Structures are given as C-alpha cells and as structure tokens.
Amino acid sequence: MTRIIDGKAAAERLRARIGGDVAAFVAQGGPVPGLTVVLVGRHPASLAYVGTKTRMAEAAGMNGRLLELPDTATTAELLAVIAELNAAADVHGILVQLPLPGHVDASRVLDAIDPAKDVDGFHPLNVGRLFSASGGIPDDLLLPCTPKGCMILLRETLGELRGKRAVVVGRSNIVGKPLAALLLAADCTVTIAHSRSTDLPALCRSAEILVAAVGRPEMIRGDWVDEGATVIDVGINRVAGPDGKSRLTGDVAFAEASARAGAITPVPGGVGPMTVACLLDNTLIAARAQHRRPT
Numbered sequence: 001m002t003r004i005i006d007g008k009a010a011a012e013r014l015r016a017r018i019g020g021d022v023a024a025f026v027a028q029g030g031p032v033p034g035l036t037v038v039l040v041g042r043h044p045a046s047l048a049y050v051g052t053k054t055r056m057a058e059a060a061g062m063n064g065r066l067l068e069l070p071d072t073a074t075t076a077e078l079l080a081v082i083a084e085l086n087a088a089a090d091v092h093g094i095l096v097q098l099p100l101p102g103h104v105d106a107s108r109v110l111d112a113i114d115p116a117k118d119v120d121g122f123h124p125l126n127v128g129r130l131f132s133a134s135g136g137i138p139d140d141l142l143l144p145c146t147p148k149g150c151m152i153l154l155r156e157t158l159g160e161l162r163g164k165r166a167v168v169v170g171r172s173n174i175v176g177k178p179l180a181a182l183l184l185a186a187d188c189t190v191t192i193a194h195s196r197s198t199d200l201p202a203l204c205r206s207a208e209i210l211v212a213a214v215g216r217p218e219m220i221r222g223d224w225v226d227e228g229a230t231v232i233d234v235g236i237n238r239v240a241g242p243d244g245k246s247r248l249t250g251d252v253a254f255a256e257a258s259a260r261a262g263a264i265t266p267v268p269g270g271v272g273p274m275t276v277a278c279l280l281d282n283t284l285i286a287a288r289a290q291h292r293r294p295t
C-alpha cells in the first residue's frame with residue numbers, strides 16, 4: 001500500500017524537539033535564539049509566510065521578530081539594516097523574505113548577511129561549503145530549509161539512502177541544486193532534470209527517489225513514476241478548483257502517482273510544513289555556533 005508521507009506530523013515532531021533543545025540551551029546559560037525576518041512591502045503571500053515564521057519561532061521559545069520596510073526601500077537602506085542586524089548580539093538568524101521589489105539588488109542584499117546568521121542557507125559561503133562537502137555534511141552547516149526538510153522526510157521514509165537512484169526535476173538555487181547536492185552527499189546517484197531535458201517521463205521512471213520542484217501544476221503524471229518509487233512533491237501551485245475556488249496543488253498528479261508510488265508527499269501537508277521547521281532548526285544551530293564563537 002502507498003504510504004502518504006505526513007510532513008505536517010514530521011514538522012510538529014521536529015518543532016517539539018527544537019523547543020526542548022532551545023529550553024535546554026537557555027537553561028545551560030545560552031542566549032534565547034533570535035530570528036529576525038525582514039519584509040519589504042506588503043505582498044499578501046509574503047505577509048502570511050513571515051507571520052508563520054515568527055509565530056513558530058516564538059512557539060519554540062525563540063525571539064521571532066518581524067522588521068517591516070516600505071516597498072520603496074532602496075538597496076542601500078536594506079544594506080544598512082542588514083549591517084545593523086549582523087552586529088546585533090541578540091539576533092542569531094536573519095531571513096530576508098523573497099521576492100524583493102524589482103529595484104532592489106537582491107543578491108547584494110543576500111550576500112551582505114553574515115554567513116553565520118544566514119538561516120536561509122543562501123549565502124555563497126554556505127552554498128560553497130555544501131557543494132564542496134566531502135565525507136558528510138557538517139552538523140553546523142546552515143542548509144537551505146526546503147531541501148533540508150526533503151532530506152529529513154526521505155530519511156524517515158527510506159532509512160538509508162546510499163546507492164539509490166534519485167532524479168530531481170528542477171535546478172533552482174533554492175530547491176533543485178541544493179537538494180541534488182544533499183542527495184549526492186548521502187551517496188545517491190543523482191540526475192538533475194530541467195526544462196531542456198529530453199524524455200523527462202523516461203528519466204523520471206528511472207528514479208527510486210523522484211523529486212519534483214518545477215512550479216507547474218501536476219506536470220509529473222502517474223506513468224512517469226516507477227512502481228514503488230518514493231515521490232517528494234515540492235511544488236506549491238494555486239489553481240482554480242472545479243467549484244471555482246482556488247486550491248493548492250503540487251507538481252505531481254497526486255491521484256495517479258499515488259497509485260504507483262511506494263510513498264508520496266501530499267500538497268498541502270508534505271514538504272511545506274518542513275520548511276519552517278528547518279528554519280527554526282537553523283536558527284538554533286546558528287545561536288549555538290555564535291554562543292561558542294561570537295561573530
């Protein structure tokens with residue numbers, strides 16, 4: 001029978017573990033981990049995301065702070081804010097909510113974040129450490145949250161990943177590429193597919209682990225999935241339902257794919273909840289490291 005991978009329950013377990021670890025860290029004289037989320041403008045989806053992030057940080061015993069800037073904020077103003085947060089001893093994690101307005105130089109802003117406080121794992125130094133890791137990923141490395149969450153779900157589902165054939169569809173810097181690097185570090189044999197790949201259905205069928213991170217509703221059909229494969233659907237797409245109301249769907253045609261997969265994540269309730277839980281995990285990792293070696 002197909003196992004539906006319950007990302008919501010896995011994220012709740014992870015957040016409960018982090019809450020316990022935060023309490024123990026503070027009891028041993030550590031600072032209360034501080035996460036500051038920087039939001040530029042009032043994009044409705046971003047507002048909802050940042051609200052969840054700061055609320056869940058608070059629920060785990062951390063200081064979750066939202067810093068709101070108007071959508072007229074310039075690159076220079078944002079760089080000044082980042083410099084202040086880099087210097088603040090009670091801020092251990094900085095997250096700049098994307099997307100930034102078009103007039104802002106997003107990579108200059110992201111690159112200005114102290115790598116030790118880069119809880120999104122997007123700083124070139126952390127990306128470089130991930131891609132050059134040999135002999136395992138260091139425990140204190142700040143990994144991008146969504147790929148990190150996918151790896152936790154895969155390990156909980158399959159146990160040992162060594163030697164598995166993994167196909168990742170999507171090569172973004174946020175999901176596809178770092179996830180491929182993590183699968184490689186776990187000794188999988190990894191193929192990265194993208195919009196120029198040929199015969200994608202056959203490529204997907206070759207996978208024991210199939211990850212979809214494309215942003216195209218239900219693109220991966222049931223007959224692209226090998227019998228018994230583990231399917232991780234990262235996609236979050238808002239589409240109109242038959243009743244005209246909007247609903248969320250993934251990049252995988254869930255009903256078809258779940259008839260063949262051994263295990264599959266649903267959307268919603270799969271990868272999504274793990275992303276925020278991993279952000280909290282990164283904040284605690286960053287706080288511990290900064291407590292040991294002040295930045």
Ligand SMILES: NC(=O)c1ccc[n+]([C@@H]2O[C@H](COP(=O)([O-])OP(=O)(O)OC[C@H]3O[C@@H](n4cnc5c(N)ncnc54)[C@H](OP(=O)(O)O)[C@@H]3O)[C@@H](O)[C@H]2O)c1
Nearest residue numbers: 146170171172175194195213214215234235236271272275
């Ligand atoms: N669950 C979460 O927490 C979470 C977090 C982040 C993102 N997401 C979701 O994950 C999805 C992907 O996000 P992203 O940021 O990685 O997206 P992205 O930056 O738009 O990248 C999409 C990737 O898919 C590839 N692609 C597009 N059309 C394709 C096709 N027809 N065949 C094969 N590959 C194709 C693109 O290839 P090229 O490189 O060739 O253009 C690109 O590499 C989105 O639905 C997003 O909302 C979810």
